[in-house]
Amino acid sequence: NPTVGVLALQGDVREHERVLRDLGVDVVRVRRPEELAQVSGLVIPGGESSVIDKLSRLFGLQHPIREAIRDGMPMLGTCAGLIMLADSLVDAIDGQESFGGLDVVVRRNAFGRQVESFEAVLDVPALGPEQVRAAFIRGPVIEHVGPEAAVLAGLDDGRVVAVEQGALLGISFHPEITGETRFHERFLAAVHAR
Numbered sequence: 335n336p337t338v339g340v341l342a343l344q345g346d347v348r349e350h351e352r353v354l355r356d357l358g359v360d361v362v363r364v365r366r367p368e369e370l371a372q373v374s375g376l377v378i379p380g381g382e383s384s385v386i387d388k389l390s391r392l393f394g395l396q397h398p399i400r401e402a403i404r405d406g407m408p409m410l411g412t413c414a415g416l417i418m419l420a421d422s423l424v425d426a427i428d429g430q431e432s433f434g435g436l437d438v439v440v441r442r443n444a445f446g447r448q449v450e451s452f453e454a455v456l457d458v459p460a461l462g463p464e465q466v467r468a469a470f471i472r473g474p475v476i477e478h479v480g481p482e483a484a485v486l487a488g489l490d491d492g493r494v495v496a497v498e499q500g501a502l503l504g505i506s507f508h509p510e511i512t513g514e515t516r517f518h519e520r521f522l523a524a525v526h527a528r
């Protein structure tokens with residue numbers, strides 16, 4: 335049984351842990367390089383990407399995570415986690431860096447303020463015919479999708495909110511709070527396939 339990690343520097347770590355445990359895998363919190371070395375996949379939660387970025391550098395995780403991405407470790411990034419996986423950012427805080435890996439341009443806070451959070455129902459053909467209930471909480475939007483990345487889902491107005499590239503999944507919203515487990519299952523399938 336593989337062990338997967340949740341990057342536990344800041345954000346909604348616990349919710350992802352719960353979804354993953356319910357899916358039957360062993361989960362550890364990743365705060366240091368030694369913990370990253372023990373896992374065969376990593377979830378990067380929602381939260382505040384500039385804080386996750388700062389802490390990942392402070393804890394010496396930025397380079398090991400970039401290396402793991404280059405190495406093909408499966409990762410699922412939700413919201414701030416998507417921002418961390420984007421190759422390029424719009425409206426980043428001064429000096430903010432991402433890990434990269436997804437050939438996309440992501441705009442932070444693209445839907446406005448916290449109070450403008452909303453839920454949407456999305457078609458995600460890769461996950462099957464049943465639609466996805468998606469909670470957007472000050473989420474980012476994927477403004478440009480490069481040739482290496484594939485679109486998994488968009489809003490009715492065409493804005494892209496989920497992409498995949500190899501073993502990396504990035505989504506603008508929070509499946510872990512609406513009872514949607516299929517993105518985590520897809521991530522675990524990539525972990526098992528490795």
Ligand code: GLN
Pocket residue numbers: 379380381382383384412413414415417442443471472473474
């Ligand atoms: N606005 C946050 C950021 O820029 C993301 C919000 C979230 O993860 N729910 O990092």
